[in-house]
Every structure is written in C-alpha cells, then in structure tokens.
Amino acid sequence: MIEAQGLFKRYGDKTAVNGISFTVHPGKVTGFLGPNGAGKSTTMRMIVGLDTPSAGSVSVNGRRYAEHRAPLREVGALLEAKAFHTKRSAYNHLRAMAATHGIPNSRVHEVIEMTGLGPVAKKRVGGFSMGMGQRLGIAVAMLGDPQTVILDEPVNGLDPEGVQWIRHLARGLAAEGRTVFLSSHLMSEMAMTADHLIVIGRGRIIADAPVSEILAGRGQLRTRVRTDRPSDLLAALGGEGTTSTFLEPDLLEITGPDPRRIAEAALRRQVLVYELTPLQASLEEAYMELTASEVEYSSHDLPLGTQAEGVPEGSRS
Numbered sequence: 601m602i603e604a605q606g607l608f609k610r611y612g613d614k615t616a617v618n619g620i621s622f623t624v625h626p627g628k629v630t631g632f633l634g635p636n637g638a639g640k641s642t643t644m645r646m647i648v649g650l651d652t653p654s655a656g657s658v659s660v661n662g663r664r665y666a667e668h669r670a671p672l673r674e675v676g677a678l679l680e681a682k683a684f685h686t687k688r689s690a691y692n693h694l695r696a697m698a699a700t701h702g703i704p705n706s707r708v709h710e711v712i713e714m715t716g717l718g719p720v721a722k723k724r725v726g727g728f729s730m731g732m733g734q735r736l737g738i739a740v741a742m743l744g745d746p747q748t749v750i751l752d753e754p755v756n757g758l759d760p761e762g763v764q765w766i767r768h769l770a771r772g773l774a775a776e777g778r779t780v781f782l783s784s785h786l787m788s789e790m791a792m793t794a795d796h797l798i799v800i801g802r803g804r805i806i807a808d809a810p811v812s813e814i815l816a817g818r819g820q821l822r823t824r825v826r827t828d829r830p831s832d833l834l835a836a837l838g839g840e841g842t843t844s845t846f847l848e849p850d851l852l853e854i855t856g857p858d859p860r861r862i863a864e865a866a867l868r869r870q871v872l873v874y875e876l877t878p879l880q881a882s883l884e885e886a887y888m889e890l891t892a893s894e895v896e897y898s899s900h901d902l903p904l905g906t907q908a909e910g911v912p913e914g915s916r917s
C-alpha cells in the first residue's frame with residue numbers, strides 16, 4: 601500500500617506536485633494518469649526516496665522508503681531511462697544487483713524467466729533494443745520480489761507485443777495481491793490495464809476513482825436521432841438541459857436527455873423516429889474533458905504558425 605499525505609514538491613519557483621493525498625491499494629492495478637508535466641514522475645520519485653518532498657509525506661506499507669531495512673524487497677520501481685553498465689550482460693547486471701542486496705542467485709534466474717530475457721541474458725546490455733532494456737528494468741524492479749511495484753511510463757517506446765506483455769504482467773502481479781502503480785499519459789492504455797485511476801493535472805489530483813466510475817461520470821449523454829420532423833421533436837423535448845446540433849437535415853445529435861426520454865417525447869408528439877443511437881463518451885473524450893484545463897501547455901497557447909513544431913519546455917515526456 602502506498603499512502604501520500606499532502607505531498608508537495610517545488611523546484612525553484614515551479615510547483616511540480618501541489619499537495620496531493622492518495623492511497624494505492626494492494627490487489628489492484630492503479631493507473632497514474634496525467635498530461636505531460638503533470639507531476640507523475642516527480643511523485644513516483646518521491647515514493648522511492650529519489651526526491652525529497654518540500655512538504656507532506658509518502659509511505660509504502662506504513663513506512664517511508666528510506667526507513668525500510670530492505671527497500672528493494674518492499675518496493676520495486678522502474679523509473680525513466682535507466683543507466684545500465686552497457687558493457688555488462690543483463691545476467692551480470694542482475695547478479696551484481698542481487699549480490700549487493702543479499703538476494704540469492706536463484707532469484708536472478710527467476711526474474712530472467714519472468715521477463716522473457718532468457719535468450720539475451722548473456723548479451724551486452726549496450727546492444728539491447730528499447731523493449732529489452734525495459735524488460736531488464738522490470739527484472740531489476742522484481743529482483744527483491746517486492747509487494748509494491750511502481751512503473752513509470754512502462755509502455756513508452758514498446759511495440760504492441762511489449763505493451764501486451766506489460767499489461768499481462770501488471771494484471772498478474774495485482775492478482776497475486778501486490779500493489780501495482782503504473783503511470784501513463786494515455787487513457788486508452790490505462791483503461792485496458794488499470795482497475796483504478798488517479799488522474800493528476802498541474803500537480804493536483806483531479807480524479808481518484810475506479811475506471812468504470814470515471815467513464816460513467818464523464819461526458820454528457822449524447823444521442824443521434826434521425827427523424828423527418830426534428831423541430832417538432834425538439835419542441836416536445838423542451839429546451840431545458842437539451843442542446844442539439846443538426847448533422848444532416850433529418851439527423852440530430854441531442855445532448856442532455858437519455859434515449860428513453862427522447863423516445864417518449866417523440867411518441868407523445870407522434871413524431872416518427874427511424875434512428876436512435878446512444879453515443880458513449882469515448883475514453884479519450886472523458887480524459888480530455890477531465891484534464892482540459894490542466895495541461896501545462898496546449899497547442900492553443902502557442903502562437904499561430906508554431907503549433908506543429910517543437911515541444912515546449914516543461915512538456916517533455
């Protein structure tokens with residue numbers, strides 16, 4: 601279990617994490633979602649003691665990371681690009697890590713097996729593809745057989761097979777009762793992997809709820825309605841809480857009332873309706889709606905003519 605209380609981090613005059621409190625529970629995959637620069641990596645670094653909070657605290661299984669006698673056995677983390685000794689083989693790298701933490705060599709073989717590194721374990725890490733490097737990072741994280749696993753943007757740069765592998769791994773670890781905390785800036789990815797989402801924007805939490813709840817609560821009800829008497833149907837619905845757009849002369853998109861209310865109004869007014877399609881807010885729509893005002897920079901903020909160029913400072917991934 602990870603518990604953050606009023607966690608705050610400032611770099612100079614930049615507030616990266618703005619007093620957030622949350623709990624990440626065992627037995628589930630919790631997604632940590634937010635646009636670039638939202639404060640995800642900073643929060644994760646504070647969890648594993650790589651950054652010191654400016655205020656507030658964060659604990660893993662009731663203690664701060666540094667207070668654990670064998671932190672590697674408590675928390676395994678994959679954080680951003682790793683600095684491996686590129687001349688060493690994956691096997692030797694893992695063996696050295698295990699040795700310094702009093703972890704038996706048998707565990708090295710287990711994590712190599714678990715991460716599918718077997719065929720390349722004796723090869724130099726310098727020649728590894730991004731996917732293999734990512735697997736090695738995860739093997740390191742799993743070395744201490746930790747109860748809590750933290751992976752920062754684990755699918756970044758992975759091919760579809762690698763993405764699926766991460767998804768299965770995360771779900772499998774949660775099914776074993778571990779606490780799994782994964783960050784991403786992709787809602788579509790998180791929705792397929794996570795049970796619970798903590799959404800962060802500009803250093804603040806903007807949602808903390810089960811994935812299903814976030815989706816259900818977001819996005820207004822929209823229904824596509826085809827009728828040859830659209831004006832009569834709209835009149836029957838009454839104006840309040842209803843907005844409509846004509847897509848074609850006989851096709852409306854109605855926002856507000858649910859499809860049943862629309863059908864009832866049509867029946868009352870004897871209006872023939874020959875299409876009635878509920879439109880669900882997509883995951884990305886729900887996410888965009890949640891974070892709309894929270895992105896550090898959006899393309900609308902840039903001067904005209906520069907919108908497709910460059911990545912503004914602070915919005916790196």
Ligand SMILES: Nc1ncnc2c1ncn2[C@@H]1O[C@H](COP(=O)(O)OP(=O)(O)OP(=O)(O)O)[C@@H](O)[C@H]1O
Pocket residue numbers: 611614615616617634635636637638639640641642643785896913914915916917
């Ligand atoms: N060492 C640092 N010094 C100064 N500012 C920093 C530092 N680390 C992060 N920041 C700033 O803090 C904010 C939060 O950054 P952070 O990397 O935590 O966001 P993130 O959500 O992980 O973003 P991304 O998805 O782009 O990795 C950003 O504005 C970033 O520029």
